[in-house]
Amino acid sequence: MSEYNYDVIVIGSGPAGGSAAVSAAKSGKRAAMIEARSMVGGNCTHKGTIPSKSLRHVVKQILRFKNDPIFRSVGDYRTLTYPEVLSAASRVIPKQVEMYDAHYPRNRIQLFNGEATFVDAHTVEIALADGLKEKLTAENFIIATGSRPYRPVDVDFSHPRVYDSDTILEMTHTPRSLIIYGAGVIGCEYASIFAGMGIKVDLINSRERLLSFLDDEISDALSYHLRDGGVMVRHNEDYSEVKADGSGVTLTLKSGKRLRADALLWCNGRTGNTDKLSLPSVGLEANHRGQLNVDQGYRTEVDNIFAVGDVIGWPSLASASFDQGRAVAKSMRGEEPDLVASDVPTGIYTLPEISSLGKTERELTAQRIPYEVGRAFFKHTARAQISGEDVGMLKILFHIDTYEILGIHCFGAEASEIIHIGQAIMKQEGEANNINYFASTTFNYPTMAEAYRQAALNGINRVTRMKS
Structure with missing residues (x-):
């Protein structure tokens, strides 16, 4: 019998921590989970992926109502407030919590709700909600505490008109105008959401182009x-000062521009949730963004402490975090973990959405790989015409000689679903990864998936014309 209470303790119940705990328990490990919130699911469920994508879905439905004459004919369109839209979007969160809650007792994982801090490499102390403290020991630990929005010290986030990507989900008014500082994935998603509600949006990007x-x-x-x-x-703008008052926010940029809006949403980076773990007590140190360094087996510099999910940085995707959780459980057992992140598709839930996998044209050109492009525009597909979501395209990059698929890029309705068809073929070994698969396969009609056949034929025709 081990001298420790548990074989493994997981700190954080988001996608990475949840899948790590369940995977460890299924392999026969005595596992426990520590979650600082009163409900499981992590930031993904309560502040990030689920609420923001649910909010986007509600706004998308509003846009369909506004833009389709058959719906407008039933009566006057009434402008919905942001709190009303947020209330509709939040209904999915309890369903997610209920689903995750069921995982732990079913797999005999002990759940503790409280703030965890390390005492030494095999001991944590939990500050429980009732004020009591409890110490637990384990052979191994997995840190999966996730991340939170980065907050520069010279921006007053206590002001009721200044928000980050967490607190924006608590906004109780509907601004007429909004400045979004930071044009990464989160900033672009929220820009399209608020613009879809008819709110004037200024999106400030510190780089030359979006994403x-x-x-x-x-x-x-x-x-x-x-x-x-x-x-x-x-583009190419950085802030120098943020001033908020009772009627709005003024953002002064280093270029000299001054922007004024009812509210400010700060979306400029994230910070790993490691500051409360007392890492120095086990000889660990996070970087300036609160992130931990790990090896390919997700092991930190302390042999029995692992880390997964947003707390280790890139790619910071819920999809990758689920896989990292399973992979770290294998690594902890001494098995070779599956490599994660090399072939993870990008899903960006703007309006319309974006999904991408593999090489871009810029990368292939820099690497001097001879390639061709096959395109299918959604406006030419029957399914998109029927649904009215005909904005977008599917783009396949393939080797000009072998026809190997090198990259797939999709912009438009259901892009994050469509990408997985191409992903399945790209993962095939050798000649099975070939654009001819799409050209010779019968797809249901009408479907969005049919765009693969159209794009494949478009690309193959380009090569045929060149070689003839």
């Missing part, structure tokens, strides 16, 4: 449709 990790054509499409939706996108 530069995307294929240039997709990034350009996003920029166009944000502007078309009323968003004022400002």
